[in-house]
Amino acid sequence: MNADGNSVAIGLVEYPAYGSYAECMTRAFFAGLSTFTIVFSGTFFGQRLLKKNTVFSSKKRTILASTLVASVASYYVASKRVTLCRKSWTKNGKD
Template sequence: MDNINALKEQYKDVHPGFGSYMECMSRTLLTGLASFTLAFAGTYIGQNLLKKNLPYKEKSFVIISSLVATAVSYRVTSVRTKACQAGWLAAEEKHTYFSESPNSKI
């Protein structure tokens, strides 16, 4: 934790939103991990409850649950990452929340 606090202190003058961005990204990555866990468990339990009606064998349950959980966690993490990036850009002087300032090049 000392390295993270030192990093925040080092860049707080240059990038005022850096500390909140790091906190947002930490929450984002933990949310992605939690969504993977919940999606895997939900898919696996759902397959076990419906195993008589599914067209594939029980050997495939782990792979299918892993693929579903990976897709869900990727989507959750990417959406939240974009929100963190927008928040950081809004905290910087040269950007607004909705678009870049007219002085910046596209």
């Protein structure tokens, strides 16, 4: 990393604002992970509380349904945040 902390030289190519890009990507993936955890917990406990009204009465099916819903939500959040990181890095690289 350079003295200013804004760019990293890898081989012969210099990548401007790599530090902020790496931080943004880390935050994006942790946002996806936390989304998975929160949505899984909410879906699982919601189904368990409404057990008599749901189609998924067994514990395995409840876990499977919660995992599928949480995976979709997590993918959506992480992909949107990663797209924003890439656009931001591209914009900063043109300066």
